[in-house]
Amino acid sequence: MNIHNYEKIWLVLSMLLIIGFISTVVYGATAVGIEMVNDEGGTIDSTALDEDDRFSEPRVEKVGEDEYEAYVVARQFIFEPNPIEVPANSTVTFYVTSPDVLHGFEVVGTNANAMVVPGEITELTVEVNEPKEYGILCNEYCGGGHHTMEGKLIVVPEDEFELGDSNDE
Amino acid sequence: MSEQLESGAPTFLDKFPDEAAVVRAALWSSFIALALGAVFGLIQALHRTDVLRLIDSTDYYTVLTAHGVLMVVSFTIFFLVGLFTWATVRSFDRGVESIRYTWTWYGLMVAGTLMAVVAILGGFVPQTDISADVLFTFYAPMQAHPLFYGGLAIFVIGTWLAGADYIWTWRAWAAENPDERIPLQGFMVLTTMLMWYVATIGIAIAVVAFLLPWSLGLFDQINPLLTRTLFWFWGHPVVYFWLMPAYLLWYTVLPTIAGGRLFSDPLGRVVFVLFLLLSTPVGIHHQYVDPGIAEGFKTIAMTNTMFLLLPSLLTAFTVVASVEHGARQRGGTGLLGWLRALPWRNPAFTGMMLAGLMFAAGGFSGMINAGMNINYLVHNTIWVPGHFHLTVGTAVALTLMAATYWLWPQLTNRRLYSRPIGLAQVVIWFVGMGLMSNAMHVQGLFGIPRRTAEPQYEGFDFVASFGSVSELNLQLAIGGTLLFISTMLFVTNIALSAGTPKLSGIGQPLSEPLSTVDDSPEILDNLKLWFGIALVLVVLAYALPLASIIDRGGLLGPGVDPVPMIVEPVAATIEPTLGRLAAAVGSVVP
Numbered sequence: 001m002n003i004h005n006y007e008k009i010w011l012v013l014s015m016l017l018i019i020g021f022i023s024t025v026v027y028g029a030t031a032v033g034i035e036m037v038n039d040e041g042g043t044i045d046s047t048a049l050d051e052d053d054r055f056s057e058p059r060v061e062k063v064g065e066d067e068y069e070a071y072v073v074a075r076q077f078i079f080e081p082n083p084i085e086v087p088a089n090s091t092v093t094f095y096v097t098s099p100d101v102l103h104g105f106e107v108v109g110t111n112a113n114a115m116v117v118p119g120e121i122t123e124l125t126v127e128v129n130e131p132k133e134y135g136i137l138c139n140e141y142c143g144g145g146h147h148t149m150e151g152k153l154i155v156v157p158e159d160e161f162e163l164g165d166s167n168d169e
Numbered sequence: 170m171s172e173q174l175e176s177g178a179p180t181f182l183d184k185f186p187d188e189a190a191v192v193r194a195a196l197w198s199s200f201i202a203l204a205l206g207a208v209f210g211l212i213q214a215l216h217r218t219d220v221l222r223l224i225d226s227t228d229y230y231t232v233l234t235a236h237g238v239l240m241v242v243s244f245t246i247f248f249l250v251g252l253f254t255w256a257t258v259r260s261f262d263r264g265v266e267s268i269r270y271t272w273t274w275y276g277l278m279v280a281g282t283l284m285a286v287v288a289i290l291g292g293f294v295p296q297t298d299i300s301a302d303v304l305f306t307f308y309a310p311m312q313a314h315p316l317f318y319g320g321l322a323i324f325v326i327g328t329w330l331a332g333a334d335y336i337w338t339w340r341a342w343a344a345e346n347p348d349e350r351i352p353l354q355g356f357m358v359l360t361t362m363l364m365w366y367v368a369t370i371g372i373a374i375a376v377v378a379f380l381l382p383w384s385l386g387l388f389d390q391i392n393p394l395l396t397r398t399l400f401w402f403w404g405h406p407v408v409y410f411w412l413m414p415a416y417l418l419w420y421t422v423l424p425t426i427a428g429g430r431l432f433s434d435p436l437g438r439v440v441f442v443l444f445l446l447l448s449t450p451v452g453i454h455h456q457y458v459d460p461g462i463a464e465g466f467k468t469i470a471m472t473n474t475m476f477l478l479l480p481s482l483l484t485a486f487t488v489v490a491s492v493e494h495g496a497r498q499r500g501g502t503g504l505l506g507w508l509r510a511l512p513w514r515n516p517a518f519t520g521m522m523l524a525g526l527m528f529a530a531g532g533f534s535g536m537i538n539a540g541m542n543i544n545y546l547v548h549n550t551i552w553v554p555g556h557f558h559l560t561v562g563t564a565v566a567l568t569l570m571a572a573t574y575w576l577w578p579q580l581t582n583r584r585l586y587s588r589p590i591g592l593a594q595v596v597i598w599f600v601g602m603g604l605m606s607n608a609m610h611v612q613g614l615f616g617i618p619r620r621t622a623e624p625q626y627e628g629f630d631f632v633a634s635f636g637s638v639s640e641l642n643l644q645l646a647i648g649g650t651l652l653f654i655s656t657m658l659f660v661t662n663i664a665l666s667a668g669t670p671k672l673s674g675i676g677q678p679l680s681e682p683l684s685t686v687d688d689s690p691e692i693l694d695n696l697k698l699w700f701g702i703a704l705v706l707v708v709l710a711y712a713l714p715l716a717s718i719i720d721r722g723g724l725l726g727p728g729v730d731p732v733p734m735i736v737e738p739v740a741a742t743i744e745p746t747l748g749r750l751a752a753a754v755g756s757v758v759p
Binding site for chain 1: 226227229230233302304308310311392393394397432433435436456457458459460461462463464467468471472475476478479482483486487490536539540541542543545546548549550615616618619620621622623624626627628629630631632684688689690717721722726732
């Protein structure tokens with residue numbers, strides 16, 4: 001097959017570009033440690049969330065030194081708990097599930113962004129730094145009131161943080 | 170311009186009048202969908218930016234469903250079957266084997282579209298229980314009226330039969346020409362349709378095995394991750410199904426219009442084979458942030474996706490090289506000076522070139538989406554529609570419209586009503602999309618979501634790192650309005666062309682490639698081989714993820730109830746009948 005020289009050069013450059021892209025993703029995953037949402041959150045009976053210890057009472061729990069877990073229910077058209085309060089400078093793992101349809105869980109202005117699928121539990125670990133208020137929104141269409149589905153993530157100073165705050169709604 | 174009109178050669182209509190009628194019907198179906206879709210698009214652009222709200226925000230989702238389905242299913246695919254019928258008949262230089270069969274698949278596609286559109290537009294009429302506010306992606310357990318799924322199934326069956334029509338023509342030709350290589354356009358049509366057969370396995374299973382019977386009440390539970398994954402099994406390759414007609418036009422029509430010849434026929438074949446092989450085993454890249462799918466499967470999809478850049482990068486080279494050749498044939502010189510020698514006053518040429526330019530931009534935003542970790546920032550933000558309005562919304566849509574300015578006279582023996590309006594139309598599209606897509610990309614970076622009637626929240630504001638949200642909203646609304654105007658100009662121009670006088674001898678033969686098929690190994694034309702490899706790749710990419718999803722959630726996903734997007738659940742009149750049917754079937758459903 002007759003391939004023009006310019007075409008060969010272009011082909012080689014294209015392959016280098018592609019390999020370069022793959023390398024950046026691999027670098028992000030290994031060296032920077034950006035993990036994908038995966039299958040480790042487990043499954044759940046979405047019609048019986050109230051029988052599950054974690055989601056019958058959506059809340060934040062302390063599980064270690066500066067480590068917290070947030071159990072969140074995304075349903076038409078609210079997030080529970082709301083607001084979600086966590087202390088500054090901690091590692092927070094969100095467990096999010098839905099009793100009805102697909103939802104999105106997006107902490108606005110950050111890269112905390114994942115799908116919520118009924119029957120599955122989305123596990124997403126993030127680092128929070130300074131005290132700050134973030135909006136949370138649903139970014140997957142979930143019905144006629146989709147645009148009203150919002151919540152808040154409040155990162156409070158470590159000395160002001162009290163467990164259970166988020167359950168008082 | 171006179172060189173376009175007085176070649177003295179017969180047109181497609183002169184040679185194949187029966188087939189030309191089918192092609193015209195398919196293109197008109199496509200343009201009607203485009204015009205309706207544009208009306209809905211304008212309503213959305215003005216609504217979500219809060220410039221003008223004509224409808225209730227709940228109805229926004231009905232509008233959005235109609236816009237999505239009409240644009241990316243009806244407009245694109247009707248155009249594809251019209252164009253492919255033309256390309257098949259033209260390149261094999263023989264009529265279809267049975268024109269009645271050809272009309273049959275066209276009729277099925279129309280029937281399917283009408284069913285789905287009735288189901289969707291029923292959402293505006295609260296008095297009916299018909300509705301399908303489930304968007305183009307129809308993720309379960311949101312449930313549409315059975316008409317929606319049924320219409321979709323019938324439409325897809327129509328496309329399968331269309332593919333069989335092209336294969337039939339090819340086999341009949343091959344029987345008479347056993348030693349000849351497949352002509353380039355025929356090759357492109359056949360590889361694209363084979364890719365479509367692989368791709369539609371996913372949607373066929375999702376709709377026929379799960380969603381349709383579920384919407385009829387035969388069973389009441391479903392595994393949402395399974396149907397979502399099957400959707401994306403089809404949902405990514407379908408973008409290449411939209412794109413391949415544009416590629417066919419760039420490879421085989423654009424060089425002629427530019428006054429030159431295609432740079433390389435063999436490389437064109439390689440590109441289409443790569444799309445056949447790689448289009449489908451990548452769908453999981455739409456599910457990077459889904460639970461229930463292991464990171465390894467996502468990494469495989471990411472790697473395949475990046476390699477899928479290769480055929481598009483090769484195409485960029487070939488198209489530019491062919492156009493440059495054309496310019497030099499027309500007397501163009503210099504490193505870039507040849508650009509001036511191109512026929513920029515021809516709307517068909519300028520439209521396709523602008524479409525190609527925007528495709529480059531869309532390609533770059535696509536590379537960002539494909540990067541698994543950076544995708545976290547943009548997933549489901551309005552960045553994503555910003556991206557695909559450059560690809561399907563411009564690379565495809567603008568190419569199809571521009572090519573129509575060239576193709577339509579070949580199908581009607583009539584001149585275009587107005588070339589200046591055509592030229593204005595393609596430029597307005599380019600400017601409108603530049604504004605709208607730019608605003609969407611930037612807003613996406615601020616985290617503003619897609620698919621949302623009112624992206625204005627009570628508890629927080631979006632922080633704009635540059636510009637302001639309201640400024641971008643205005644840009645988006647102006648862009649959307651220009652796109653609407655452009656669409657109307659296009660459709661009107663084509664409609665008015667019916668009033669221009671009949672001409673004869675305005676046929677436009679296509680030029681031969683510089684490097685012909687004789688330079689390429691015969692194995693390239695072994696379609697069975699490529700189809701087989703494509704199937705193997707799909708099995709490799711999907712067998713384990715699908716098995717794992719079924720293992721986790723069950724085939725029918727215990728514990729997920731349907732959430733009908735129907736005002737009242739399925740009509741009381743048919744419910745008792747279905748109830749009895751369900752009772753009968755219930756025993757076999759786990």
